[in-house]
Amino acid sequence: MTISMYEASVPVFSTRLKALSKVLAIAEKNAADRKIDPQVFIGARLAPDMFALARQVQIATDHAKGAPSRLAGREVPKYEDSETTFADLQARIEKTLAHLATFSAKDIDGSDGKSVSLKLGGQEMTLTGLRYLLDVAMPNFYFHVTTAYDILRHNGVPIGKGDYLGTR
Amino acid sequence: MTISMYEASVPVFSTRLKALSKVLAIAEKNAADRKIDPQVFIGARLAPDMFALARQVQIATDHAKGAPSRLAGREVPKYEDSETTFADLQARIEKTLAHLATFSAKDIDGSDGKSVSLKLGGQEMTLTGLRYLLDVAMPNFYFHVTTAYDILRHNGVPIGKGDYLGTR
Numbered sequence: 001m002t003i004s005m006y007e008a009s010v011p012v013f014s015t016r017l018k019a020l021s022k023v024l025a026i027a028e029k030n031a032a033d034r035k036i037d038p039q040v041f042i043g044a045r046l047a048p049d050m051f052a053l054a055r056q057v058q059i060a061t062d063h064a065k066g067a068p069s070r071l072a073g074r075e076v077p078k079y080e081d082s083e084t085t086f087a088d089l090q091a092r093i094e095k096t097l098a099h100l101a102t103f104s105a106k107d108i109d110g111s112d113g114k115s116v117s118l119k120l121g122g123q124e125m126t127l128t129g130l131r132y133l134l135d136v137a138m139p140n141f142y143f144h145v146t147t148a149y150d151i152l153r154h155n156g157v158p159i160g161k162g163d164y165l166g167t168r
Numbered sequence: 169m170t171i172s173m174y175e176a177s178v179p180v181f182s183t184r185l186k187a188l189s190k191v192l193a194i195a196e197k198n199a200a201d202r203k204i205d206p207q208v209f210i211g212a213r214l215a216p217d218m219f220a221l222a223r224q225v226q227i228a229t230d231h232a233k234g235a236p237s238r239l240a241g242r243e244v245p246k247y248e249d250s251e252t253t254f255a256d257l258q259a260r261i262e263k264t265l266a267h268l269a270t271f272s273a274k275d276i277d278g279s280d281g282k283s284v285s286l287k288l289g290g291q292e293m294t295l296t297g298l299r300y301l302l303d304v305a306m307p308n309f310y311f312h313v314t315t316a317y318d319i320l321r322h323n324g325v326p327i328g329k330g331d332y333l334g335t336r
Contacts, residue, residue, distance in 0.1 A: 002170035003280060003298060012302055046214070046322040112171060121329075130171060134180055139333055142310035143317075150318045154214040161289075165307055 005071060006108040009133055013064035014100050016145050019166030020060065021093045023149055027157045028086040034156075038086055044151050053151045057089045060144035061096040067137035068103045070118060071111035071129050173239060174276040177301055181232035182268050184313050187334030188228065189261045191317055195325045196254040202324075206254055212319050221319045225257045228312035229264040235305035236271045238286060239279040239297050 031038045045052040051059070058081050069076040077099055083089050112130035119125075120136065127136070149164050162168035199206045213220040219227070226249050237244040245267055251257050279297035286293060288304060295303070317332050330336035 002172050002277070003176055003302075004170050007298070008171050008176060008302065012306075015303070016307065046318055047324070050321060109170070130175070134171075134176065135183070135333075138180075138306075139184065139310070140329075142307070143314050143329070143332060146311050146314035147318055149311075150214055150315055153218060154322070156215070161308075161311070164311060165303075 004105060004109045005111050005129065005133065006103070006105040009071065009108060009137070010068050010100050010103050012138070013067070013141065014097055015166055016141070017061070017064055017093050017097055017100075019164060020057070020145055020148060021090060022166070023152060023157075023159050023163050024057070024086055024089055024093075026159055026163065027152045027155075030157045039084075041152060041155060041157070042084065042086065042089075044155050046147070046151055046154060050147075053148055054083055054089060056144045056148040056151065057092065058083060060141055060148065061092050063137050063141040063144070065096050065099050066118070067133060067141075068100060068108055070116050070132065071114065072103060072107040073111075073114070074107075172273060172277045173279050173297065173301065174271070174273040177239065177276060177305070178236050178268050178271050180306070181235070181309065182265055183334055184309070185229070185232055185261050185265055185268075187332060188225070188313050188316060189258060190334070191320060191325075191327050191331050192225070192254055192257055192261075194327055194331065195320045195323075198325045207252075209320060209323060209325070210252065210254065210257075212323050214315070214319055214322060218315075221316055222251055222257060224312045224316040224319065225260065226251060228309055228316065229260050231305050231309040231312070233264050233267050234286070235301060235309075236268060236276055238284045238300065239282065240271060240275040241279075241282070242275075 027041050028038060031041055042054050043052045066076045079092065083092050112128065114129040115126055116129050116132040117124065117126045146164070149159065153159055195209050196206060199209055210222050211220045234244045247260065251260050282297040283294055284297050284300040286300070314332070317327065321327055
């Protein structure tokens, strides 16, 4: 037996984004508790030339909305990338979860051999659905979800691995 | 068509670990260039109660050696967790890559419905091979590989997303 392309994509994105939403909620509450301007967290970054928290969440959701859309041969929804508050970021995650919920197994399954074209890092690339999911979408998605967590953890937000995993 | 359990596990771990090995090599060279004691990087962490770089690499390789072993029904190799230098960490990654190379598709395929038992965070759990791979092994593996990268990036090591992805 094997894994369906649907199982390896849509529920993975949804599970991780729900956990990220809770992590962001803890961060927002923690900012209030510590009387820290929430913008400090929203704009926090791990290095001067790395993306800040808001952008990490934007890119994570970009991969989560882009991958199933491309695998299903649908248009990728365009987001404005104008989020500047925790409420904005939560709304973006909600919107992405709603988009993910529009896909059923039959939309995605069978897309492993499908040809997928996308622009990434300014480069146009064409690859199979399988390679796109495993080599582009997943590693990028996990990178930005983890880095969002790492930024908040670095700033003293009381989160742990269980919050990232969504198991608590 | 679908993804084989082998394709979704062994080559993913190998590709990411090879990229992590290069990231660590850049970090080691960067320490020498900047006349920084390599131990500063080895012991660097993003928060006082987060694991340092060496431990991040250890846990990433734990998941990479553990997942295929458990899915194939083989004993998980025990590592001493005694790495204290970049050379030690590289050797651990090499050892893990060599272990990964011992698996072929027939060892792993068909393990999605197999019952897998493991102890994680002090808790004994039993779940299917599919859920173990997608909900435990992959998110944990990606978490520690990304956090190792984030620690080094935070410390000014000249690495970029392409190094994490292994595309440069």
